[in-house]
Amino acid sequence: METLTDKILSETIRVRPKESHKGTYGRVCLVGGNDHFGGAILMATEASVYSGAGLNTTLTDSSNSVSLHARMPEAMVADYTHHQELVELVAAANTVVIGPGLGTTATSMTVLRTVFDTVKPDQTLIIDGSAITLVSERHLSLPKANLVFTPHQMEWQRLSGIKIADQTDDANEAVRQQLGGIVVLKSHQTKVYTPTGSFLNTAGTPAQATGGMGDTLAGMIGGFTAQFADQTKAVLAAVYAHSAIADELAQTQYVVLPTQIIHQLPRFMHDHQH
Numbered sequence: 124m125e126t127l128t129d130k131i132l133s134e135t136i137r138v139r140p141k142e143s144h145k146g147t148y149g150r151v152c153l154v155g156g157n158d159h160f161g162g163a164i165l166m167a168t169e170a171s172v173y174s175g176a177g178l179n180t181t182l183t184d185s186s187n188s189v190s191l192h193a194r195m196p197e198a199m200v201a202d203y204t205h206h207q208e209l210v211e212l213v214a215a216a217n218t219v220v221i222g223p224g225l226g227t228t229a230t231s232m233t234v235l236r237t238v239f240d241t242v243k244p245d246q247t248l249i250i251d252g253s254a255i256t257l258v259s260e261r262h263l264s265l266p267k268a269n270l271v272f273t274p275h276q277m278e279w280q281r282l283s284g285i286k287i288a289d290q291t292d293d294a295n296e297a298v299r300q301q302l303g304g305i306v307v308l309k310s311h312q313t314k315v316y317t318p319t320g321s322f323l324n325t326a327g328t329p330a331q332a333t334g335g336m337g338d339t340l341a342g343m344i345g346g347f348t349a350q351f352a353d354q355t356k357a358v359l360a361a362v363y364a365h366s367a368i369a370d371e372l373a374q375t376q377y378v379v380l381p382t383q384i385i386h387q388l389p390r391f392m393h394d395h396q397h
């Protein structure tokens with residue numbers, strides 16, 4: 124297993140060409156946030172916007188739209204129960220993030236099915252949080268797309284059937300091969316299993332152990348994969364940056380908030396562009 128270093132940042136984060144516009148930097152669609160978990164999709168959206176994705180659209184419960192607009196006028200917002208709108212917006216994206224705060228109700232399931240039925244093989248689909256739980260519990264078949272799963276250890280237990288104590292590299296990689304795509308197995312030392320090798324993230328701090336930290340990572344992976352061509356490197360760079368920013372903040376903070384990591388992104392990416 125290879126240990127991630129800041130080399131992944133300079134290999135991934137490109138100096139922006141002068142001749143470019145918002146379309147150059149990708150379209151991200153973020154789907155989630157029920158009437159209890161609005162904060163989750165808000166943080167994922169903010170992370171994608173601050174990562175530099177050119178266009179961001181959030182599909183969520185209608186009760187979240189005012190707070191989302193108030194906090195982030197840069198993002199567009201639509202109601203995820205409007206079937207046709209959901210289909211059209213997902214179809215127009217380069218990257219789709221589904222799951223932060225989605226919940227596990229009948230509405231959550233309908234939204235997830237629509238997204239799975241709509242995505243195409245050339246799109247990147249990041250499956251996080253409740254979406255992983257739903258896929259596991261309802262035995263949903265996965266769509267053909269560039270899949271990125273971002274489970275914590277319990278979500279991985281649900282999805283893979285491997286108990287947390289038995290989550291060895293060999294066992295995890297075997298399930299990744301069956302699923303296809305990339306698995307970001309989150310813990311105090313996140314491991315990323317990809318078709319081209321496995322990577323260990325030794326960056327990160329217990330100051331990160333707070334709700335919304337994974338929602339933020341999902342949004343960052345969305346923003347990075349929408350902008351940077353090499354999808355595996357984009358995922359690895361997002362994982363590393365998320366923890367490296369937290370390590371910087373933890374030098375003077377007892378706890379690091381997800382939104383504080385988000386707000387450091389433009390400065391951090393500026394310092395590591397190549």
Ligand SMILES: NC(=O)C1=CN([C@@H]2O[C@H](COP(=O)(O)OP(=O)(O)OC[C@H]3O[C@@H](n4cnc5c(N)ncnc54)[C@H](OP(=O)(O)O)[C@@H]3O)[C@@H](O)[C@H]2O)[C@@H](O)CC1
Nearest residue numbers: 160161162163223224225226252253275276277310334335
């Ligand atoms: N502000 C918002 O809107 C927020 C909304 N959120 C949204 O909530 C939804 C549900 O997601 P979830 O992660 O909170 O719940 P679930 O999937 O039941 O997992 C928890 C169970 O797993 C266990 N566990 C074991 N190992 C673990 C590990 N390494 N990391 C973490 N957990 C671990 C853990 O064990 P325990 O804590 O009991 O020791 C517990 O039994 C999802 O859509 C998410 O986006 C949250 O992001 C919060 C902020």
Ligand SMILES: Nc1ncnc2c1ncn2[C@@H]1O[C@H](COP(=O)(O)OP(=O)(O)O)[C@@H](O)[C@H]1O
Nearest residue numbers: 275309310311327328329332334335336337338
């Ligand atoms: N002790 C820790 N050390 C380093 N990183 C941690 C620690 N605890 C949690 N994290 C990170 O915080 C994130 C938690 O993700 P997740 O459990 O999905 O959060 P949420 O769903 O509340 O947003 C992961 O990226 C994980 O690696």
Ligand SMILES: [Mg+2]
Nearest residue numbers: 252275337338
């Ligand atoms: Mg989570």
